[in-house]
Amino acid sequence: MNTKEKVLEVSGLKKSFGEVEAVKGISFHLNKGEMFGLVGPDGAGKTTTIKMLTGLLAPDEGTIISGGLDIKTDRKKVQSQIGYLSQKFSLYTDLSVEENITFFAEINGVMNFTERMEMLLEFTRLSKFRGRVADKLSGGMKQKLALCCALIHGPSILYLDEPTVGVDPVSRRDFWKILSDLLKTGITILLTTPYLDEAERCSRVALLHKGEIMVIDEPEEIKSSTGKKILEIFPDQPRSAFKLLQEHSFNCQLFGDRIDILTPDPVKELDLVSNLISIAGIRLVTHRVTDPNLENVFIDLVASNYN
Ligand SMILES: Nc1ncnc2c1ncn2[C@@H]1O[C@H](COP(=O)(O)OP(=O)(O)OP(=O)(O)O)[C@@H](O)[C@H]1O
Ligand SMILES: [Mg+2]
Numbered sequence: 001m002n003t004k005e006k007v008l009e010v011s012g013l014k015k016s017f018g019e020v021e022a023v024k025g026i027s028f029h030l031n032k033g034e035m036f037g038l039v040g041p042d043g044a045g046k047t048t049t050i051k052m053l054t055g056l057l058a059p060d061e062g063t064i065i066s067g068g069l070d071i072k073t074d075r076k077k078v079q080s081q082i083g084y085l086s087q088k089f090s091l092y093t094d095l096s097v098e099e100n101i102t103f104f105a106e107i108n109g110v111m112n113f114t115e116r117m118e119m120l121l122e123f124t125r126l127s128k129f130r131g132r133v134a135d136k137l138s139g140g141m142k143q144k145l146a147l148c149c150a151l152i153h154g155p156s157i158l159y160l161d162e163p164t165v166g167v168d169p170v171s172r173r174d175f176w177k178i179l180s181d182l183l184k185t186g187i188t189i190l191l192t193t194p195y196l197d198e199a200e201r202c203s204r205v206a207l208l209h210k211g212e213i214m215v216i217d218e219p220e221e222i223k224s225s226t227g228k229k230i231l232e233i234f235p236d237q238p239r240s241a242f243k244l245l246q247e248h249s250f251n252c253q254l255f256g257d258r259i260d261i262l263t264p265d266p267v268k269e270l271d272l273v274s275n276l277i278s279i280a281g282i283r284l285v286t287h288r289v290t291d292p293n294l295e296n297v298f299i300d301l302v303a304s305n306y307n
Contacts, residue, residue, distance in 0.1 A: 004031040007157055007188050008053070013062035015048050022048040024211035025062065030157065030188050035179065037202035038192045039298070045211040046192035047087055050161050053190070054084045067156065080108075083155035087162050089146040093135035097126055097145055100134055104149040113152055120148040124178055140171025144178065151182075158182070160191040164198065176201065196295040207298050214301050219294055226297050230290045231266040233259050233273060236283040244280055245273065251300065262292060262300050 008030040015023040023045045030036050038046050051057035053064060055075040064071040066078045091100050101120070105113040121127040124144040129137065134145060143163065150158065160179075164172045176198075179189060191202075199205045199219065206216040215222055234257055235241035242254040245261070250273070252261045263269040266289045274284055292300075 006030065007032045007067060008190075009063075009065040010053070011063050013049070013052060013064065014060045015045075015052060015057065016060055022211055023052070023059075026206075026208070026211070026213045027062075028206055028213060028216055030190060031203075032188055033183065033186055034188055034203040035183055035201070036188075036190045037199040037205040038190060038208055039194070039196065039199045039205055039294075040192070040208035041194060043210075044208040046208060047161055048211075049208070050084070050159050050190070050192060054082060054159055055079050056084075080153065081156050083150035083153070083158040085146055085150045085158070085160045085163055087165075089143075091134040091142060091146060091149070094133060096131050096133050097121070097137070097148075098130045100145055101148050101152055105152045108153045110153045116152060116154065117148070120151055123181065124148055125174075138171070140167050140174060143167055143171065143175060147175075147178070155187070157188045157190065160189065162192050162194065164193065164195070196293065196298060199294050205294070207294075207301065209298075209302055209305075214298075214305065222294060222297055223292055226262075226292060226300065228262050228264050228292060228300070229266045230292050230296055231261040231263055231269050231273070231287065232290060233261065233270075233287045234285045235259065235277055236285055240280070241277050241282045244277060244282070248276060251303070253296075253299065260296065262296055 006029045010029065011027045013023055013026050026049065038049065040046055048057065052059045055071050055078055067081050069078050071078045092103060095103060101117050121130060124147060126141065126144055126148065129141065134142060137145060164175055167175065183189065193199060202219065204217060205219055205222065207214045238254060238257045238259060242252065242259050245252045245259065250261055251263065252259050261269055261273065270287060277284060
């Protein structure tokens with residue numbers, strides 16, 4: 001078995017803003033060449049974490065070793081080895097695609113970047129638009145341009161903060177294709193996302209909630225470790241059925257005309273549910289049993305930690 005090279009090691013990272021404990025002592029690492037997902041809802045502490053990892057925000061406590069260097073003592077060196085696409089990235093709207101990349105290259109002191117710029121423009125399918133001012137690009141194209149800027153100095157770790165939020169579905173798919181091509185070049189990627197379906201595509205995922213990592217593992221491991229199944233039921237009165245199940249403390253979620261119930265024993269659960277709703281005059285149209293997805297597991301973890 002080959003031991004994986006760690007390109008980042010984070011230990012006991014903490015950051016507060018006044019009374020708000022944004023990050024509460026998290027520890028994790030990145031393996032070389034992986035796509036790591038930091039997943040969590042609004043305010044979970046994703047951006048605060050990324051800002052500490054990129055040396056833009058000093059932690060209150062904890063250590064960050066990036067590429068073998070301590071960010072506290074070698075911040076500039078670390079920053080020259082990483083790329084960062086911020087949540088609210090900024091481009092120079094009056095500069096063209098090519099000029100934006102050139103500007104980023106120059107402020108980062110990158111020499112002889114023409115060949116790399118061509119490669120990145122090709123890679124992100126922006127070559128045809130090289131002369132267009134950033135202001136006149138679509139949202140998805142701006143995203144790709146910002147990615148080119150973040151990559152022009154040839155970083156070995158790339159940090160992406162919610163790169164696909166507010167991007168249309170087609171551009172989102174396109175962006176993921178670019179990321180998977182990028183991974184083939186050996187780069188390591190950490191991205192944050194509120195979307196659990198995107199997290200499923202990562203090699204490993206950390207679920208961040210209120211500044212704490214609740215679980216960290218491969219998506220498949222996270223899902224199977226619960227030992228639970230999803231019982232999906234389709235009642236003829238979904239909202240009334242959902243209300244009733246909630247009142248009886250079932251671990252359930254409503255999705256349109258479907259109710260998902262997370263349970264270790266779907267057969268027994270179906271029995272209980274059928275009885276309960278039939279007494280209330282609700283008919284069970286159909287049901288099926290599936291494996292939980294990451295979203296189900298995340299909601300369950302949060303609920304069991306805070307109940
Ligand atoms: N500069 C700041 N001053 C005060 N509070 C802050 C600051 N930055 C972040 N916070 C608070 O810290 C917590 C974590 O914020 P953070 O931006 O890291 O979350 P996030 O997971 O990136 O959320 P989002 O999905 O909305 O981007 C929130 O409660 C936020 O209000
Ligand atoms: Mg954020």
